[in-house]
Amino acid sequence: MATIAELMRVLQFGDSLLPVGAFSFSNGLESAVQLGVVRDLDSLRDFVRAAVEQAATSDGVAVLSAFRAAAAGDAEGVDRADRAVFDRKLNEEMRTMTVRMGRKLAEMADRVIGPSAASAWLGRIRSGSAPGCLPVGQALVFSALGPSERDAFAVHQYGVAGMMVNASLRLMKIHYLDAQAILYEINADAEDAYDRVSGRSLDDMAAFSPVFDVLASLHVGAHVRMFMN
Template sequence: MRVLQFGDSLLPVGAFSFSNGLETAVEIGVVHDVETLRAFVRAAVEQAATSDGVAVLATHRAVSVGDITGVDRADRAVFDRKLNEEMRTMTVRMGRKLAEMAARVLGPSTPSDWLDRIKAGATPGCLPIGQALVFAALGLSERDAFAVHQYGLATMMINASLRLMKIHYLDAQAVLFEVDADAEEAYWRVAKLGLDDMAAFAPGFDVLASLHVRAHVRMFMN
């Protein structure tokens, strides 16, 4: 049940405010139907697996052995790999909200300690790190934490698509179902990687993000 709670797309951490680049992709026509939406979301989730997803696993393992330095190193690794301001804003804003929620719900714990370090400016506070810390504090597996991270990104984009496109809500759910099917293989592909192996090559996303920064009219914060 706790996997369901913390993996819920309605978790109050602000995901509704972000589209992960989908808004500009729709505006300029890169995404215009179900097929292009599927390809765009799948590409985003694949990139997340080999970058932020690696940090999720590294953080879960670090906190499990009491390595707080390792947690902060993973946090910085995520932040440093966000190439534009809006992506950095997205991950730290949602990360801090998750930490605040966990501190209220779980009480004194590793997520609340992490929140203290965020407030002190000692660590950025990126969302994937918070997800790993919460799941470790609940005694849940790194595999669950990875799955929630991947699912959260996919649902953020699918929910955004319903506000941005003329798409049937059942078609949107079919896209989510298909993209989610990749998570198992993605976990095993990155399970042996470390922070130095974090990598993502998606220049199209970076270009779309840079265009969104300068947009005069927009629905989402990124």
């Protein structure tokens, strides 16, 4: 069982208002709404669920791999997970989202937690030897704080869903309680997702999501944008 302090740290670093820039991104939802792919509660639920499932089998695997590498003091293993995430982002906007938020999280961890594996990783980001992707930052933070790899995975999955649901309130005419109901429903799948991917390696990372990639590429050239991504 987690201690009270460990539980509170999960709450702190899993907070959707954590100042790492999630408010600036929609994870492709803005283009989906503009083009009518997402138009009501049902299509919003399906879109967010698909994004969360893709996150589990790709970035979620990297979270677990980086967490284990950090626990073993394996900086090269951490950087391999970092590069694996970056190399699988096929469009500019998704790469921008993950590295901006990852760097901000590393800076926050260095200031709040103090010297840790996240601090060393921040140094490699600044030197250009590591890209600095958000899932790896989440793994390093939780490895330093004491909560489990399961907690790190949960925070990652919650972050993907929470970012998109929060963005939907600014993009669509929906009731905020309906948005929370969608988040509650989708989060119930996280345990099964962890069980499915916990034994996978970086070579098993996969995210076949052509619709997300097309929407993100269209968003780059959009003349009217509320979100960076």
